[in-house]
Amino acid sequence: MWKSTEHNIDIAALFIWLDRVDAKGEWTQHAWQARSFVDAQWDEASAHFWIGTLADGSSPNRGISGLDVQLWAQLLPDADKRWPRALAWVEQKHGVADGFDFNDDRDGLWTEGTAQAALVYRRLGREADADKLFATIAQQASPGGFFYATREPRITTGLAVGGDSTSADFYYYRRPHLGATAWAALAALNRNPFVPLPGSAVKPR
Structure with a gap:
């Protein structure tokens, strides 16, 4: 498995x-x-x-x-100090015009992952790099308020939808997308979703 x-x-x-x-x-x-x-x-x-x-x-x-594997790891509590080096890989292997692709075929912009990158840049103090991505993300807003999953009509992921798939049939399409919208909001708020907010209740010690 x-x-x-x-x-x-x-x-x-x-x-x-x-x-x-x-x-x-x-x-x-x-x-x-x-x-x-x-x-x-x-x-x-x-x-x-x-x-x-x-x-x-x-x-x-x-x-x-x-892409998300390289980025989410940076948000873990006590993330290894070596891991930010993965951003060089991200920029080289996933970079597309003004953003990032899901996988390394670089066939289009994945809004959700681009928002994740903006958040990671902010958490690492790279505000200028984050701002460039925010400009890209803003262009993907749909009339209904959600953000489109992609800039292009369709992008590949290289992954299969399920165990019965016989090809890499998992795609993202230019449709309003909750995940893209949620990560755009998290990035704008500079909010790491992997850690509680300050002041959250904690267990007795």
Whole structure:
């Protein structure tokens, strides 16, 4: 069974959060397990994360690069100080005109990932780089207020929709998209969704 770096980033953040607010549950152990997988997907030589594993559950999937994996890792609590080096990979492998693509074929702008990059730039103090992306994101606003998923009519991801797929049939289309809108809002607010707001309730120690 294949394993996803993105999914393990998600659940590592979730379990760290649960450990902070809930006295019940072995959240620290669960967080450590997920974080250990994320750490193992970091390739020091190329300074980026593998998207996950092949179907054997252990061999890195070297055939595709995923943008969100490189970016979400930067938002984890106690992110490794080496990881911002992945932004050079992002800019080289995923960069398109005024933004970023989902994968490394660079066939178009993925608004959601471009907003993620804007947030990461802000968190790392690169406000000028973030502002350039905000200008791009603003151009993708739909009349209804949501942001379009893409600038182009369709972009590829290199991924399959499900286990029955026989090809890389997961695409994004130029349609209003909740994920793109949510990440645009998070970036504008400079809000890291992986950590509680200051003053949030915490469990008794």
